[in-house]
Amino acid sequence: MLQLFRPCSGFLYCHRLPEHVSTGHTFMEVNGNGVMVNEASKIQSEIESLEAKKAQIDLRISALRAQLNSSNSNCVRKERATNTNDSPSTGVSSNGQLSANMIYRYSRHLLLPSFGVEAQANLLNSSVLVIGAGGLGSPALLYLAACGVGRMGIVDHDVVELNNLQRQIIHTEANIGQSKVESAAAACRAINSTVQIVEHKEAFCTSNALEIMNKYDIVVDATDNAPSRYMINDCCVVLGKPLISGAALGLEGQLTVYNYNGGPCYRCLFPTPPPTTACQRCADSGVLGVVPGVIGCLQALEAIKVAAAVGEPLSGRMLLFDALSARIRVVKIRGRSLHCEACGENAIMTAQQFRNFDYEKFTQSPFSTSPLKLNLLSEDARITSKEYNERILKGDAHVLVDVRPAHHFKIVSLPNSINIPLGNLEGRLSEISASLEREEGNKCVDTSRGASLYVICRRGNDSQRAVEFLHRMGFTSAKDIIGGLESWANDVDPKFPTY
Amino acid sequence: MQLTLEFGGGLELLCDSVKIHKVDVDPQTEEEKVTMKQLLPWIRTNLIKERLEMFMKGDSVRPGVLVLVNDCDWELSGQLDTVLEEKDVIVFISTLHGG
Numbered sequence: 001m002l003q004l005f006r007p008c009s010g011f012l013y014c015h016r017l018p019e020h021v022s023t024g025h026t027f028m029e030v031n032g033n034g035v036m037v038n039e040a041s042k043i044q045s046e047i048e049s050l051e052a053k054k055a056q057i058d059l060r061i062s063a064l065r066a067q068l069n070s071s072n073s074n075c076v077r078k079e080r081a082t083n084t085n086d087s088p089s090t091g092v093s094s095n096g097q098l099s100a101n102m103i104y105r106y107s108r109h110l111l112l113p114s115f116g117v118e119a120q121a122n123l124l125n126s127s128v129l130v131i132g133a134g135g136l137g138s139p140a141l142l143y144l145a146a147c148g149v150g151r152m153g154i155v156d157h158d159v160v161e162l163n164n165l166q167r168q169i170i171h172t173e174a175n176i177g178q179s180k181v182e183s184a185a186a187a188c189r190a191i192n193s194t195v196q197i198v199e200h201k202e203a204f205c206t207s208n209a210l211e212i213m214n215k216y217d218i219v220v221d222a223t224d225n226a227p228s229r230y231m232i233n234d235c236c237v238v239l240g241k242p243l244i245s246g247a248a249l250g251l252e253g254q255l256t257v258y259n260y261n262g263g264p265c266y267r268c269l270f271p272t273p274p275p276t277t278a279c280q281r282c283a284d285s286g287v288l289g290v291v292p293g294v295i296g297c298l299q300a301l302e303a304i305k306v307a308a309a310v311g312e313p314l315s316g317r318m319l320l321f322d323a324l325s326a327r328i329r330v331v332k333i334r335g336r337s338l339h340c341e342a343c344g345e346n347a348i349m350t351a352q353q354f355r356n357f358d359y360e361k362f363t364q365s366p367f368s369t370s371p372l373k374l375n376l377l378s379e380d381a382r383i384t385s386k387e388y389n390e391r392i393l394k395g396d397a398h399v400l401v402d403v404r405p406a407h408h409f410k411i412v413s414l415p416n417s418i419n420i421p422l423g424n425l426e427g428r429l430s431e432i433s434a435s436l437e438r439e440e441g442n443k444c445v446d447t448s449r450g451a452s453l454y455v456i457c458r459r460g461n462d463s464q465r466a467v468e469f470l471h472r473m474g475f476t477s478a479k480d481i482i483g484g485l486e487s488w489a490n491d492v493d494p495k496f497p498t499y
Numbered sequence: 500m501q502l503t504l505e506f507g508g509g510l511e512l513l514c515d516s517v518k519i520h521k522v523d524v525d526p527q528t529e530e531e532k533v534t535m536k537q538l539l540p541w542i543r544t545n546l547i548k549e550r551l552e553m554f555m556k557g558d559s560v561r562p563g564v565l566v567l568v569n570d571c572d573w574e575l576s577g578q579l580d581t582v583l584e585e586k587d588v589i590v591f592i593s594t595l596h597g598g
């Protein structure tokens with residue numbers, strides 16, 4: 001407890017009034033040197049304009065410094081490809097002393113009795129690889145850059161999109177369309193130009209994983225899919241690197257440290273991959289932005305603890321975060337398994353085995369987060385969004401059933417569509433029959449054919465499942481609209497919102 | 500015997516989106532104790548409303564589900580043979596992959 005309260009002296013300094021605030025009122029009449037009120041306000045405004053200029057110059061200087069630093073680190077990167085064992089140039093001199101600049105920048109760390117110079121020096125000499133510059137990676141990278149790890153690698157092959165910005169707080173509107181790695185690296189350099197940032201603008205896969213990871217001490221898994229999690233784990237086991245693993249979905253998050261100090265690895269805990277239906281993605285299930293934010297911050301914290309060699313890293317334990325109920329629970333998990341296929345006694349995975357392992361096949365789900373494209377129906381049971389549009393324009397009698405969940409339907413829907421979520425279809429077939437009859441009554445219909453039945457969803461997978469079911473239930477003319485509302489937005493109405 | 504059962508990581512969707520269930524589970528005979536082996540079928544019958552395959556595989560939980568008895572991995576207490584006691588808290592959590 002004593003330690004907790006010691007930083008109070010620092011608190012007082014923080015709340016000292018800035019100098020310019022304390023003297024302003026003396027200009028009200030005549031100040032000590034006899035300066036008149038008019039003149040005083042002139043001086044005041046000149047000070048203000050000079051300060052604005054000074055701020056601009058400072059900004060330019062720090063931008064130039066960052067540029068200089070990044071071109072330096074580019075050179076270093078090339079050298080490092082042939083020699084990975086040298087320690088990065090970090091501001092720690094050969095006798096272990098921090099430079100004056102470093103002391104000032106990290107003073108709040110140095111003032112912590114349980115952290116101090118030694119831990120900061122450890123941090124400055126360490127290197128961290130962050131895989132994924134998304135919802136988890138954003139805050140993790142920002143804090144790791146700010147706190148002064150010596151060298152930081154960022155791996156991602158994606159570009160920044162507008163619908164990332166709600167949670168991927170390292171990226172900005174100005175960087176939409178740019179590579180996430182470049183965008184994240186620039187943000188990190190702007191915070192701390194003394195950290196070496198290495199950009200890996202590529203997908204992390206078995207062919208490059210060992211080579212990339214080998215250059216770092218600690219790995220942060222900030223990816224978003226099951227095969228990557230197994231692959232990163234195995235690579236960490238092969239190379240003996242501690243793995244800071246975080247995950248978030250919806251309103252929950254999970255965090256633990258694998259392969260650290262004899263503790264379990266990911267495969268010790270999850271030897272068999274889950275069924276693909278259990279691997280939900282943020283793009284389908286949604287995620288509250290701050291939830292990966294919380295977990296990503298905790299990942300940075302665990303990485304800092306491991307790098308600085310302070311505290312008790314979260315190994316052999318797992319943190320479970322439930323945002324809605326504001327509950328955090330830390331549970332004890334099993335230790336290293338002797339039978340583990342990656343790290344067990346008889347089965348330590350080799351580099352060669354790793355390179356040949358098919359992670360997508362193992363987990364039966366793809367690395368890429370690009371959505372699944374089913375093809376369940378024959379061609380005559382499907383129409384394109386363009387064809388559907390032509391039939392509307394012709395005034396064809398039809399019923400359009402939207403099988404998305406109700407909360408999706410509330411976001412946006414096509415006019416005159418009726419919402420029957422896929423899960424409720426069986427119990428609501430009579431509504432479809434009634435709608436078809438009503439439509440046939442309203443419009444002059446060739447009675448031999450009747451009104452048509454179309455089914456739509458977000459991307460065109462659930463609509464196929466629905467049509468399959470409807471065919472079995474006797475609605476034999478039901479057709480799905482290929483590619484769903486996404487294709488409607490792409491091919492028919494570019495103003496139609498996508499999500 | 501009173502138990503608290505909690506479902507997380509999406510498993511709550513299988514039981515009407517309710518995360519915490521305070522339940523009464525009694526052993527089949529008076530001398531017998533309730534183990535996880537008996538609790539799982541009880542949950543299957545009384546709590547799981549849909550997609551059972553998302554919760555169970557064979558007579559255990561499906562791969563990717565962590566089971567915690569009083570905040571401790573059930574691997575450490577004997578998995579299906581874990582003997583439950585009055586007021587125990589059992590958590591079922593699906594591992595997340597998102598980020």
Ligand SMILES: [Zn+2]
Nearest residue numbers: 265268340343
């Ligand atoms: Zn293992």
